[in-house]
Amino acid sequence: MKITAIKGMSDLLPPQSTHWERVESKAREIFKTYGFQEIRTPIVEPTELFVRSVGETSAIVEKEMYTFEDRKGTSLTLRPEGTASVVRAYIEAALYYKDPVAKLAYFGPMFRYEQPQKGRSRQFFQIGAELLGVQEPMADAELLIMLEQFFSSLGITDTRLEINSLGCKACRPKYLEAIQKFLKGKLSKFCADCQKRSDRNPLRVLDCKKEECRTLTADAPMINDFWCEACHQHYREVRGLLLAGHVKFKENPRIVRGLDYYCRTAFEILCDRLGSQNAVGAGGRYDGLVKDLGGPDVPGVGFAVGMERLMMLIPDIEERTSDIVFFALLGSEAQQKMLSVMQELRAKGKQVECAYGGSLKSQFRRADKSGAAQVVVVGENEVQKGTAVVKKMSSGEQREVLFGRLVEELTV
Ligand code: ATP
Ligand code: MG
Numbered sequence: 001m002k003i004t005a006i007k008g009m010s011d012l013l014p015p016q017s018t019h020w021e022r023v024e025s026k027a028r029e030i031f032k033t034y035g036f037q038e039i040r041t042p043i044v045e046p047t048e049l050f051v052r053s054v055g056e057t058s059a060i061v062e063k064e065m066y067t068f069e070d071r072k073g074t075s076l077t078l079r080p081e082g083t084a085s086v087v088r089a090y091i092e093a094a095l096y097y098k099d100p101v102a103k104l105a106y107f108g109p110m111f112r113y114e115q116p117q118k119g120r121s122r123q124f125f126q127i128g129a130e131l132l133g134v135q136e137p138m139a140d141a142e143l144l145i146m147l148e149q150f151f152s153s154l155g156i157t158d159t160r161l162e163i164n165s166l167g168c169k170a171c172r173p174k175y176l177e178a179i180q181k182f183l184k185g186k187l188s189k190f191c192a193d194c195q196k197r198s199d200r201n202p203l204r205v206l207d208c209k210k211e212e213c214r215t216l217t218a219d220a221p222m223i224n225d226f227w228c229e230a231c232h233q234h235y236r237e238v239r240g241l242l243l244a245g246h247v248k249f250k251e252n253p254r255i256v257r258g259l260d261y262y263c264r265t266a267f268e269i270l271c272d273r274l275g276s277q278n279a280v281g282a283g284g285r286y287d288g289l290v291k292d293l294g295g296p297d298v299p300g301v302g303f304a305v306g307m308e309r310l311m312m313l314i315p316d317i318e319e320r321t322s323d324i325v326f327f328a329l330l331g332s333e334a335q336q337k338m339l340s341v342m343q344e345l346r347a348k349g350k351q352v353e354c355a356y357g358g359s360l361k362s363q364f365r366r367a368d369k370s371g372a373a374q375v376v377v378v379g380e381n382e383v384q385k386g387t388a389v390v391k392k393m394s395s396g397e398q399r400e401v402l403f404g405r406l407v408e409e410l411t412v
Contacts, residue, residue, distance in 0.1 A: 008114070008122030019311065020125075024107055026153055027127050031105045034146050036129055039104040041085040043111075047075040053084040053289055055260025057201035064112040066122075078111035081259070082128045083286065083302055084293075090132060091295035100298075101133040119277030125307035128283075132290065135299040137234050140265045140285060141241030143303055147269065147281065148247045150305075156271075156313050159280060161247065163267045164255040165235040166203075167227055169288065172263070175226035176202055182220050189216055203256045222253040234264055257282065261289040265301060274309055281305035325410050326372035327354040328363040330379035337403065338378055338388075344407045367393070374410065 005011060012020060028038070047067050054060050066078040079085055086104055089095075095102050106128045114120055129146070131139045144161065151159055167175055179202040187195055190205065194213050197204040206217055227235065242249055249267075257266045266284035274280065283303025290298040327342060329335045342352045353370045355363040360377070367375045377389040387400045390409065401409050 006122070008116035010121065010123075016311070019314070020307065023154060023307075023310065023314065024127065027105070027107070027150055030146065030150050030153060031129060034103065034142065036103040036105040039086055039089060039106055040108070041079075041082075041089050041106070043079055043109065044076050045079055045085055045088065047077040049084050049088055049293075050077055050080060053087065053259075053261050053293060054081065055201070057197070057204070058260055059204070059258050060112065064114055066111045066113055080112045081110055082106050082108070082126055082304055083130060083259075083261070083289070083300075086128075086130045086302075087132075087286075087290055087293055087295070087300065090298075091290060091293055096133065096296060096298055099133075101131075103129070103131050105129045117277070119274055119306075119309050119312070121308065126304040127307060127310075128302060128304035130300055130302035132300040133298050134301070135287060137237035137241060137265075140238045140301050141245060141247075143283070143301060144242060144247055144249075144267065145245040147303060147305070148245075151269075154310075154314050156310075158273065159269050159271045159313070161249040161267060161269050162252040162255055163238070163242075163249050163265065164223070164251065164253055165227060165231055165264050166256065166262050166266050166284070167223055167231050168263045171226050171228035171231055172223075175221065175223050178221040178226065179203065179205070186216060201260075204258065206254055207256045207258060223256075224253045231264055238265055257284060261286040261292070263287050267303070269305075271309075271313055273313060277309065279306070280309045280313065322371045322373045324351045324353055324370055324372040324374075326367035326370055326375045327352065328360060328367060328375055328377045329354060330360060330363075330377075331383075333380070333383050334378040337383055338376070341403070341406050345410060348407070348411055350411060376406065376410070 047065070050065060051061055060080045065080055068076060070076055086106060090102060090104070107125070109123050109125050111123055113122060116122060129143060131143055148161070166172065180198065183190070183198045183202060183205060187198055190198070190213050191208065191210050194205045194208050205213065206220065208214065255266050255268055262284040264285040264287065267282065268279050269281040270278045271280055272278065281303055283301070285299070285301040287299035290296065290300060325345060327338055329338055342354065345352050353372060355366045360379070364375065373393055375391045375393060377391065382388055386403050388403060388406060389398055390401050391398045
């Protein structure tokens with residue numbers, strides 16, 4: 001029987017892998033200018049980490065995690081998101097001793113047991129960034145400005161940023177009470193999921209995607225009426241900084257986010273071109289999470305962008321004009337003579353291809369397929385003369401080049 005990949009998990013093949021690499025390099029390049037450095041954490045973590053951070057009543061922990069026991073019976077989970085692991089690592093390495101401010105970026109796969117569909121898979125990749133140690137609104141704003149720069153560097157200009165504040169420990173409880181009170185009389189009209197959620201995590205009712213539930217909550221109390229003065233002030237400042245940074249946004253008091261650890265700023269980046277899974281990225285502030293996970297009381301803010309959805313927004317950019325050099329070599333003597341030339345060219349960063357044998361005709365067919373700009377032909381005659389024939393594929397123009405001058409000629 002043929003072995004295939006697991007449902008909802010797919011291979012990334014060329015040439016898509018090249019497009020992904022380009023996008024990830026762009027992120028690395030831009031994030032670096034804001035002082036972010038990469039962190040790589042294990043893909044498997046103790047289950048407890050996500051239960052405690054993402055939250056027992058979150059959709060992720062309730063039904064989306066890949067959890068299993070290892071050979072000793074310890075419960076492990078394939079990470080469903082990145083922040084919890086970054087915070088765990090931050091505490092474990094006591095990074096706060098070295099520098100009160102940490103700017104960490106991550107790139108990698110996440111796992112959620114969801115129904116695979118367009119824009120939703122069971123293994124998906126995220127690019128994320130976390131800024132720890134700053135409670136000022138400038139940190140929230142800077143992350144969003146960085147994201148905006150990243151998206152526009154990729155030629156994406158039709159995303160919408162929506163922001164909200166989820167309040168803090170001081171004001172959120174009052175809002176939760178108000179929501180619960182609102183839901184009480186009409187709970188039976190909501191979907192089964194919402195009925196279950198209303199007790200333990202009433203905010204999630206606002207997040208329900210079902211039309212009936214959305215209509216029912218249209219006149220629900222909104223969090224912005226419950227913000228304490230400090231939360232209000234924080235929100236106003238973030239808004240002011242976004243305006244100053246020319247980042248367009250819409251205020252959406254319905255954004256609640258599915259993860260428990262958020263407080264204050266919460267945002268989503270949406271694009272209509274994505275269809276019904278329309279969020280390409282999301283994030284927010286999570287002051288209190290570091291402390292909850294056993295670290296000092298360090299604030300944090302971050303985001304995660306879904307790579308698969310991001311890639312759907314970018315037209316596959318044609319490879320820039322090829323500068324591949326293809327070596328068509330006839331006989332082992334020609335191969336031996338040219339090997340060092342090929343090595344030298346590659347050391348200079350040039351992409352060098354060759355056929356590993358075969359007739360001249362078949363080698364030219366391969367050269368064509370590779371998209372080579374130039375083909376270097378060396379057969380017995382050429383070996384004898386010490387010159388190669390270099391053919392420009394676009395014009396068909398040919399010239400003879402001494403072996404000793406090949407590297408120089410081919411790198412101009
Ligand atoms: P959604 O509302 O689509 O379920 P989410 O709120 O669960 O998203 P986050 O936890 O905020 O998603 O993750 C950040 C980003 O990761 C999302 O905006 C999305 O682009 C991407 N993402 C999340 N889950 C998946 C998935 N199952 N498949 C592909 N991408 C995903
Ligand atoms: Mg989800």
